[in-house]
Each structure stands twice: as structure tokens, then as C-alpha cells.
Amino acid sequence: MTTLDAVRQRAEADARTYGYYLNPDPQFLQSLLEGLKQNEERYSYPSCPCRLASGTFDYDRDVVCPCDYRDPDVQQFGACYCGLYVRKDIYEGKAQLQPVPERRPVEKQAKAYGTAAITKKAEIAPITKEEGKEISETKKKLWYCKQCGYVVYRDEPPYVCPICKAKKEFFAEIKTRVDFSG
Numbered sequence: 001m002t003t004l005d006a007v008r009q010r011a012e013a014d015a016r017t018y019g020y021y022l023n024p025d026p027q028f029l030q031s032l033l034e035g036l037k038q039n040e041e042r043y044s045y046p047s048c049p050c051r052l053a054s055g056t057f058d059y060d061r062d063v064v065c066p067c068d069y070r071d072p073d074v075q076q077f078g079a080c081y082c083g084l085y086v087r088k089d090i091y092e093g094k095a096q097l098q099p100v101p102e103r104r105p106v107e108k109q110a111k112a113y114g115t116a117a118i119t120k121k122a123e124i125a126p127i128t129k130e131e132g133k134e135i136s137e138t139k140k141k142l143w144y145c146k147q148c149g150y151v152v153y154r155d156e157p158p159y160v161c162p163i164c165k166a167k168k169e170f171f172a173e174i175k176t177r178v179d180f181s182g
Ligand code: SF4
Pocket: 047, 048, 049, 050, 063, 064, 065, 066, 067, 068, 069, 070, 080, 081, 082, 083, 084, 085
């Protein structure tokens, strides 16, 4: 079983290797590290704590932390998508952390959401009863961030909002019922 210390040490070592820093906000950093630890326990690899993982390594490989998008994001925005790795000026408080837009291609996100086939079909034909049933029976739910309005479809809310960095507790479920029986 992975310990939080091991996750922290790995992130610190990686930050040192690449000349980055970990987020200077201790509470925020802690919640990201906890998210990584839980993902590692759940999937056996530390997938990004701000993104949905499919649980299939081949689909998730680009978002195993540190993800494929970290370096260009830190270079362009001063931080990775989650804000775990930051540039020196942000670490030192000389620059503000800004929201980092999602760089992960939409097709990869769609695979993780498990809706790629349904979405593609829905563009050319109405969703069938069977597909509707599949959607209705999924355990995934719609969650929204009460702080910034970010909406995500997954089993549980993310540990940290990728847009405004609010914690998991700031997410609420959007209760909606769609009738596909007609
Ligand atoms: S966005 Fe940051 S925390 Fe998320 S996987 Fe990439 S490097 Fe790790």
C-alpha cells in the first residue's frame, strides 16, 4: 500500500529533477497528494487527481502523474493542470496561479468518460432505448463545483476542481432524470 509520504517524496524528487516546485499552499498540496494516493490504490497507477481515469492503463497512460501535458503547461501557464507542479515565480509568490485550460485531447477525455461511442452515434441518430438504459444504469453522476460552476461526469466528484481549485466538498450532484423509455 502506498503511503502519503512516498507519494510526496516521489513528487518532490520529480519536481527537483525537472526544476519545478510543488504547490506552496500546504492544504491544497495535501489534497492533491491524497488524490494521487487514492488513485494509485484504486487503479494501481497514480492517475491525475483532477481528471477522470477510465481504470484501463492504455487509456489513462497520458494522465498518469506526471502527465504528458505537465511540461507544456508549466512552460506556458506556470503550473500543471492541477497546480501540483509550479514554476519558481509562482512558488515564490511573485506570480499568481491562473486557471490552466485542459490540454488533453477531447477524444482521450471521451474514452475515459466511456461515452465516445454513444456521443458519436448521437450526432447522427437519436439514442436508442438500449443506449438510454446503459446511461441510466451507469453509476456515474453529474457533479458541479459550487464555487465556479465547472461540471464533470464521473462516479465521484474530483478531489480538487481543475478550474478554481475548490476541494471535493465544494462539489454537489446535479440530480437529473432522463426518461429513455419512450
Ligand atoms: S496535471 Fe499535474 S497533478 Fe495532474 S497528472 Fe499532470 S502533473 Fe500530475
